[in-house]
Amino acid sequence: MKMSRRTLAALTAAALPALGGASVANAAPPELPRVRGDEALARARVAADVLMGDYDQIKAWFPSSWWNSAVALQTIGDYMLRSGDRRYLDQLDHTFERNKGPFPAGELSGDELYGNFTSRAIDDSGWWALTWITAYDLTGEQKYLDMAVTIGEFMDDFWDPSTCDGGIWWNEERTYKNAVTNGQWIRLTAELHNRLPGDSAWLERSQVAWDWYLASGMANEAGLLNDGLTDACENNGDHVYTYNQGLAIGAPLELWRATGDPQLLEQARYFADSALAQGALFTEGILTEWTDVLGESTNDNHKQFKGIFLRYLMDLADTTGDARYQDVVATQAATIWEQDRSITDELGVRWAGASTEASPNVFDWRTQASALSALIADLPQDGARRSLSASLSQAPVVMPDTDLMTVDLELHVAITSTPARDVRIRLEAEGPDGWALEAADHVSLETSETEGEPVLATVPVQVTVPADAAEGTQLITVTASAPGGLEYAARSEVVVARSIDFDGGTQDGPWLWDAGGSGVTDEPGRFADGSSYFIYRFPFPASTATAELTVTISNQYLVDLGADGETWTRVLAEDEPLRDASNRADHTFDLAPYLEGEDKDVYLRVSDAFPEDGWGGQVHHVSAQYSGS
Template sequence: MPLARYTAVALCWLGMSTAITFENVEDTFDTLRAWYNSSTGLWMPSAGWWNSANCLTMLANLATIDGTVKDRTKDLWQEVFTKAPTFNAQMTKTIGAHWRRELPSKLYLTDEIEEDATKFGFFNGFYDDEGWWALAWIAVYDLTHEQRYLDEAIRVFDDMHAAYNTTPVGGIWWNKDKTYVNAITNELHFSAAAHLANRCASQDAQHFITIAQDSWNWFYGSGMINDYNNVKDGVMATDPTGINMPIVWSYNQGVILAALTELSHATSQSLYITIAHTIADAALSNLTAINNEENPNLVLHDPCEPNCGIDGAQFKGIFARNLAHLHSVAPEDRYAEFLMKNAEALWQYGRDEFNRFGEVWSGPFAEPAGASPQCSGMDLLVGALAQLGEWEGNGTYIGGKVLSQGDEGRDGQGWDTVSGEFESSSARSPPVAGMAGRSKRGFFGSW
């Protein structure tokens, strides 16, 4: 990425104030609506099938913390639930599966494969797609408490799990054509099982705990985590997709965080949180410019930027969502700072006058806009607002319980309201403003 972009972002931290509020994210919600197709219940064609599941997850999380959005989306869940499967049964999925590495900072799509994607409900030929939809319906269940959404999540998960341990190296295939054993599919299998363990009746919870533990144990020993504690894309391929195996994508660092957080609660074992912190810290070290003097601001980047396409544009928001999930249960100053810095960079530099987000959070905004980068950016804002509340760029909180410059400079929790910095000696994060308190389960719920 050009140095000019990093330099521009650095100006934000030299005294320019950026407010992040619920009104901001509501404005981006209005923009997202333009890409929603009510006839199909999806955000296609500006986003894909699996991306639509992530948009649904993000909106369920947003509705949980924002009453205005909750009221405006009250009919959405049923619409997607009934209409999306009908569209799914008619579509053919075209995917870009082959990547070749040409430059250190770019990946270029070289050819495409068409796969028959005749579906049944939210099933298809790709197990990772099924995992995204299982997690989406779990998020909707958390919001609505309607059993049918949890039942659907279990039904989709069961189709995934039927393929578990059927590959030559263990774990689950990426697709039903058995071409790749990758991280994201196995992370989603693990995460869905761990989420279900904390939401199903006690007689079923142990079933999902056992699956989640087996899935994690396999993943940990598979070689998917490299020597730097970053999660690689995959471990085995039966066709040229294998060239993608060593690449480190942000979303692979993210999904595992919520999975470990959920499993920690289900088993009452804190070791899983310790592992999650290790993976999160490695992502902050290696996918941001934390060690780069030209960009000391924790802004997250993927190796495909600025040409990530529909799929890659979704990745970073998934990381932010899952980091916020971990932070909600096991808060660390560095995670709060990451969410804050990235949200401020995106809002000030990665957005246009129509509240559309680009895929590069440090900016400048660039076309094409669409539901994928929009949902990704909103995931970041939702995660930040859920865990930090509203704030000014100078560290002053402006929502609900307000911190002001007159509060003797310190809030007693390690946050300097004058400088907008964290006390290095503090192990606490800034208080949640305008909310009842920090969530204790998953993203927003309470155990």
């Protein structure tokens, strides 16, 4: 049946339980200290830098995932808006200019891209539209807003009242109407209205879509968004994903800005309170995707859902000033930093940090972007006038011989302080007993006049590893401190190894020289699909004369060996487009031809023999045997 807005308004009480009725009681969150604004900014800056370390400057996106790249770049935009740090504007613009045209299937994502960041996946297109609105908010450049309008017009073609009385289709094939595409559509149309002077068309679309969304039944009796509708236009009872709940907060909030209707703000609160209720989306105070639970498997999509929720919870906390929401944000940020952070400041998918051998925590650029949203949300709205951060480059694996070995690291220091002034930053390096560390004891920097813009310095740190160094992971720390109580400890690990024997994907981190856009499967294995690849480095001791490398590999592989990481010899290639790992086998290679120089490093590269179909080489296990002269 067709419904007028007046009828829908009368049905709102039936479509949703009484606003504010959701109990926000929850298990006590972990007791972690709330950080100052300068510390929050330092943490967000370091996490943003780690994320952008995975940005592919050539392809101008984050490899192997199209919609995830849009969300990650919007997160970087959120960081720049919140912090005042504008260092990544060029990358946003590079992505816009490099990728606004059409691309055949497989080149940038699995789908063909039609141009203007559109494809058969309607919600993918919507994420890019939201990203370009953020870029417009950062720069005021009209081209970004124009692109968001173009994407919006593309999406509007998939609004279809002939099925379920309305709603945007999830895909070009028109097979599913779901929460993400429609929550996204309401937010997008309201954002466009709020940025286009004199608009009425986008506002009308937003209001019609919101009315339909409330009446659709996707919100269940607990105020949680199930994934979508059945063919009979009923709630399908599918999982409640955190990003759907986040959009249910963000959509009415932006529409409230457009209309001033207080009921919309209350509806945003209702969906937030429903998420915070006992037994809903939080476990012991920490936002938890159902796929985060030990024993469950995450995937590349799930990895970014929680960050989208935090983006819109931050918006609600900022708008209302409600201490409950601010406390939730602070708890997520503190727990991530203390329990879900690697030694190299990578942030994982499980914000509470749980990990077992059978169900390890997962770290990649998608999980980094998601957790970064929580750190951004914890920044003061007006930024922080002063902050100090530092990071250490990751050391390569060391395989000791009979002599001392040196490892060169780089300490990256960043400071903000307004007004501009000279700041002396003290440095103190620490390492294992018996190791020698050489680094300057201070660095002096003149801070920028521009609030939020960090001034950067790179300081060399030389680490001398004794020949009898204990095997395993050894911690290196450099602590930077500045006047006013600013302090930050940068960490790195040196892995000392005397053997090579690891599973791909779960144990290969120390040996991974270049991830190259590769991915990791649930079963131990690192894979390279399409144009992606990965490179392992094996730093054999200086006295090594002979060595053999055994690789367990499957699917559509190309395998190359080299002595410098740049020049390659093809040693193995699959000539059939296999997808079922039926060719999984051990292959052994003689490494003697690559050990002739003074440097005994050997590099192994794996890529995709049939890049058009996305089933590239997958390495399951690597081992090596070697002997001295």
